[in-house]
Amino acid sequence: xxxxxxxxxxxxxxxxxxxxxxxxxxxxxxxxxxxxxxxxxxxxxxxxxxxxxxxxxxxxxxxxxxxxxxxxxxxxxxxxxxxxxxxxxxxxxxxxxx
Amino acid sequence: xxxxxxxxxxxxxxxxxxxxxxxxxxxxxxxxxxxxxxxxxxxxxxxxxxxxxxxxxxxxxxxxxxxxxxxxxxxxxxxxxxxxxxxxxxxxxxxxxxxxxxxxxxxxxxxxxxxxxxxxxxxxxxxxxxxxxxxxxxxxxxxxxxxxxxxxxxxxxxxxxxxxxxxxxxxxxxxxxxxxxxxxxxxxxxxxxxxxxxxxxxxxxxxxxxxxxxxxxxxxxxxxxxxxxxxxxxxxxxxxxxxxxxxxxxxxxxxxxxxxxxxxxxxxxxxxxxxxxxxxxxxxxxxxxxxxxxxxxxxxxxxxxxxxxxxxxxxxxxxxxxxxxxxxxxxxxxxxxxxxxxxxxxxxxxxxxxxxxxxxxxxxxxxxxxxxxxxxxxxxxxxxxxxxxxxxxxxxxxxxxxxxxxxxxxxxxxxxxxxxxxxxxxxxxxxxxxxxxxxxxxxxxxxxxxxxxxxxxxxxxxxxxxxxxxxxxxxxxxxxxxxxxxxxxxxxxxxxxxxxxxxxxxxxxxxxx
Numbered sequence: 001x002x003x004x005x006x007x008x009x010x011x012x013x014x015x016x017x018x019x020x021x022x023x024x025x026x027x028x029x030x031x032x033x034x035x036x037x038x039x040x041x042x043x044x045x046x047x048x049x050x051x052x053x054x055x056x057x058x059x060x061x062x063x064x065x066x067x068x069x070x071x072x073x074x075x076x077x078x079x080x081x082x083x084x085x086x087x088x089x090x091x092x093x094x095x096x097x098x
Numbered sequence: 099x100x101x102x103x104x105x106x107x108x109x110x111x112x113x114x115x116x117x118x119x120x121x122x123x124x125x126x127x128x129x130x131x132x133x134x135x136x137x138x139x140x141x142x143x144x145x146x147x148x149x150x151x152x153x154x155x156x157x158x159x160x161x162x163x164x165x166x167x168x169x170x171x172x173x174x175x176x177x178x179x180x181x182x183x184x185x186x187x188x189x190x191x192x193x194x195x196x197x198x199x200x201x202x203x204x205x206x207x208x209x210x211x212x213x214x215x216x217x218x219x220x221x222x223x224x225x226x227x228x229x230x231x232x233x234x235x236x237x238x239x240x241x242x243x244x245x246x247x248x249x250x251x252x253x254x255x256x257x258x259x260x261x262x263x264x265x266x267x268x269x270x271x272x273x274x275x276x277x278x279x280x281x282x283x284x285x286x287x288x289x290x291x292x293x294x295x296x297x298x299x300x301x302x303x304x305x306x307x308x309x310x311x312x313x314x315x316x317x318x319x320x321x322x323x324x325x326x327x328x329x330x331x332x333x334x335x336x337x338x339x340x341x342x343x344x345x346x347x348x349x350x351x352x353x354x355x356x357x358x359x360x361x362x363x364x365x366x367x368x369x370x371x372x373x374x375x376x377x378x379x380x381x382x383x384x385x386x387x388x389x390x391x392x393x394x395x396x397x398x399x400x401x402x403x404x405x406x407x408x409x410x411x412x413x414x415x416x417x418x419x420x421x422x423x424x425x426x427x428x429x430x431x432x433x434x435x436x437x438x439x440x441x442x443x444x445x446x447x448x449x450x451x452x453x454x455x456x457x458x459x460x461x462x463x464x465x466x467x468x469x470x471x472x473x474x475x476x477x478x479x480x481x482x483x484x485x486x487x488x489x490x491x492x493x494x495x496x497x498x499x500x501x502x503x504x505x506x507x508x509x510x511x512x513x514x515x516x517x518x519x520x521x522x523x524x525x526x527x528x529x530x531x532x533x534x535x536x537x538x539x540x541x542x543x544x545x546x547x548x549x550x551x552x553x554x555x556x557x558x559x560x561x562x563x564x565x566x567x568x569x570x571x572x573x574x575x576x577x578x579x580x581x582x583x584x585x586x587x588x589x590x591x592x593x594x595x596x597x598x599x600x601x602x603x604x605x606x607x608x609x610x611x
Contacts, residue, residue, distance in 0.1 A: 011215035020210070043216055047223035055216040056198050057245065061209075071201065073245075074210035085207040 002066035004028070004036035004086070011058040012044045016075050020059035023076035031088050063087075108319035111232075111268045114152030115145070117338030117493040121322040122313060126294070131259040131269040132316075133291045135283040136298030141309060141330060142272035144180065145298065146234035147173065148335040149270050151182045153232045154192045160228040162267075163195050164221060166240035170195040181333040194224045200244055214245075214254040218261055225265055233267050239274040242285050252286065259291050282314070293317040299325065311338055329486045332449060339489045339496075339525065355466070355501050358396025359389070361571035362530070365547050365556040370528060372465075373499040374551070375492055377472075379506045380532030384543060385562070386505040387411070387419060388569055389532070390468045393503045395425045398435045402465035405458060408440040409474040416440070423568045437462045448479045448487045456494055467495060471505040492525045527551040537575065545571060 008024055010017035021040060028036045043050035043058065053062060061072040063086055072085045083089045110124030119125045126132050136142045150161030165173060173195075174184045187193035198217060225233065235258075242251055255271075262269045271291060273283045278299045295314040310325035328338040354369035357376075363369040370376055378389050390406065397404040408416055416438060420427040430436035439458055446454070459467065469491075476484050495502045504526065529548040534541050546559040562571040 009216065011213075011219060016211060016213075023210075043219050047219050050216050050220050051196075051223065054197055054201065055220070056214055056241075057212045057217075058215045059212060060216065071206045072209050073206055074208050074212045077210035081207060081209045085209060 002035075004032055004063060005065040006036060006086075007039045007041060007053075007062045007064065009041045009043055009050060009053070009055050009058055009060045009062070012042060017042075017059060019077065020061075020075040023079070023082070024061065027076065027079060027082055027086075031083065108316070110319070112157075113149055114156045115148055115336055115338065116334070116497060117326070117328070118311070118336070120496065121311070121326050121338060122316070123320045123322065126268055126270070127316055127319055128268050129263055129266045130294055131262055131271055131291045132294035132296060133283070133287065134270055134272045134296045134298065135275045135287075136272070137275050137278060137300060140298040140300040141328070141336060142298055143168070143173075143176075143236050144330055144336055146236040146270055146272050147177050147182065147184075148180070150193060150232050150234050151177070151184075151187075151335070154187055158192070159232055160192045160194075160230045161232040161234065162221065162224045162228070162230045163193065164198055164217075164233065164235040165195060166198050166235070166244070167237055169199050170197050179332065180330075180335045182335075191228050194228050194230070196220050196224050198241065200240065208245075213250065214241075214258075217254070218258055221258065222261065222265065225267060231267055233262060233269040235269065235271040237272040237274060238287055239284060248285055255287070255291070327489065329489045331452075331486060331490050333453070334490075337490055337493050339493050355402070356396045356400065357389075357503075358392035358394070358399075359569055359571065361560075362389075362545070362547075362569075365545075365558075365560070365571070366528065366550055367554040367556070370501060370550075371552065372501050373496060374527035375495055375502045375504060375525070376528040376530060377504050377506055377526040378530045378532060379508055381508045381510060381534060384532035384534060385545075385564055385569055386507070386532060387416075387470055388423060388564060389530070390470045390503060390505060391420045391423055391425050391427075392568055393466065393468055394427070394430070394436060395420075397466040397501075398430045402435075403463065404430075404436045405462050405464035405467045406436065406438045407455060407458070407467070407469045408438060409443050409469070410471055411440070413438050413440050422566065423564075424566060425568075437464070443474045443478050448475060448483055451475060452487055452490050455491060459494065459498060459500070464500060466501040466503070468503045469505070471507050473506045488525050528555075535575070542575075544575070 006024070006028070008020060010020060024038060028038065041049050043055065057073045059073070059075055061076060063070040063072075066087075070085055070087070072082060076082050080089075109128040110122070110126060111128040112119050112125040113122070134142055134145060147163065150163055153159035153161050163170075163173070168176075177184055184193055188195070196217075221233070224230070238255065242248060245251060259269065259271075273285075273287045275281065275283050275297070278301050282295060282297070294316050297312045297314055299308075299310045299312070301308050301310075309328050309330075311328050312325045313321040313323070326338055328336055331337050353372040355372050356363050356369050357366065378386050380386050394404045394406055406416070411419070417427050427436060427438065431438060437458070439454075441451070441454070443451070472488070475487065479487065528550040531544075531546050531548050533544045535544045543562050543564070544559050545562045546557070547555045549555075558574050560571050560574055562569055564570070
């Protein structure tokens with residue numbers, strides 16, 4: 001399994017930022033078995049990075065590896081959508097293991 | 099050079115968009131956000147880009163362009179045709195894009211609550227980077243379709259508007275409307291930037307595209323009401339025509355100057371306004387060029403600088419004509435008070451002529467301008483192109499507060515209105531008709547002031563004669579009817595009601611509003 005490269009863009013230390021960070025850590029720990037790298041980017045401190053990636057909404061999670069590139073907007077509280085979005089699960093059917 | 103105008107409590111920022119600052123009485127409310135609403139193709143994006151371009155060109159004010167819809171690459175290309183070299187300005191650090199156009203490289207998924215905090219951060223960052231004083235945001239509709247939470251987006255846009263105010267930048271936000279008349283904007287956008295609203299329209303009248311701009315409201319400050327025509331000129335952008343009754347400023351609009359003929363001044367209620375355009379319309383030989391000559395002589399004699407643009411006759415011919423009426427153009431040119439520019443209409447396109455005329459005005463800085471004749475220029479273009487040319491020159495003349503006299507040749511010797519008149523009569527402030535009339539077995543000449551904006555004027559039709567001293571305006575013709583239709587006995591061939599009125603059966607001079 002390829003290693004996941006995940007960048008989470010947040011705007012300051014708001015409750016929404018904090019919950020996005022926690023939700024992401026939890027999902028990764030439960031589903032990616034150490035094979036991931038998370039970078040948290042506070043765009044208040046590094047606005048050029050938001051410019052480079054053309055971020056509009058925060059929080060935004062970008063999965064650059066493995067391909068394809070994915071962009072997830074929101075605080076990642078809807079776990080099933082996050083799993084789908086990160087291609088950890090490919091469809092609803094795989095939610096019910098046989 | 100400062101371009102801030104004080105206007106009661108709210109200061110204005112001069113946009114530099116030709117004509118717009120006049121109808122906005124100074125410009126946009128400074129440090130505020132103004133909403134610009136219009137249907138597709140109404141010119142919103144051009145206005146937004148020009149707002150930044152003029153700031154850079156005229157006052158070296160940097161600007162930030164936030165694009166929600168088109169990519170920066172598309173905008174750079176589209177605006178290049180209007181003469182704006184955006185990449186060069188970007189390289190100089192005068193123009194910066196915040197690219198908020200939709201992503202095409204991936205799928206975006208919403209996984210919980212969010213806001214548009216990143217957009218605001220990027221916008222502030224861009225403003226700081228180039229020390230911007232102008233921001234254009236184009237256009238809001240796209241962001242509503244990209245993120246569907248209308249309420250959240252409205253709150254975020256309100257937050258952006260407030261932040262722009264706190265950062266002391268002046269912002270133009272464009273937004274879509276569905277119909278030319280009706281709701282101001284889609285998504286209730288106007289509710290959060292309700293202080294200043296401008297509407298651009300692009301309606302179809304008689305198969306002619308008619309673009310207008312209307313300032314709906316400017317909170318706490320003045321603006322002119324109603325719709326004003328505008329056009330988009332290549333190499334220049336949007337040009338608003340500040341028609342008419344607009345008082346540019348109190349001093350100038352009340353200031354009258356002589357037309358060069360004392361009796362004509364009297365007919366106009368005491369002279370023509372300094373910043374007005376007068377159209378003299380008549381058939382060939384009725385005395386239009388004489389009127390121009392007297393207009394120029396009147397200017398030079400009262401110490402004004404005069405520019406004569408001749409599209410029908412050469413300088414030598416003009417010298418000769420003027421001499422025949424006792425006016426020495428050659429001496430006036432040698433003294434530097436007069437500048438004659440003679441050109442053949444066919445030698446250049448109308449756009450080139452417009453550019454040349456503007457250049458001549460800026461170089462010579464005249465107080466009055468005569469153009470003989472505007473109908474000669476009509477031959478070389480389409481009706482639409484001609485109208486845009488007239489709009490362009492009219493707005494330029496107004497912006498420079500010149501007294502201008504344009505002549506137009508009517509095709510019919512007797513009576514008749516020309517196409518030119520119909521095209522441009524709404525764009526001029528005053529119209530003087532010179533006509534041949536047929537009375538008994540004679541052709542005689544008649545003059546009347548058909549319209550004069552913002553003033554009383556005489557409504558009589560008077561006879562005039564021409565001799566070696568120039569134009570002599572005399573009495574009315576008495577009881578004859580339908581003089582302007584060609585004289586007694588000729589049929590009413592005009593549908594224009596203005597041309598069919600009956601002269602008063604009296605020689606008393608009457609001034610009517």
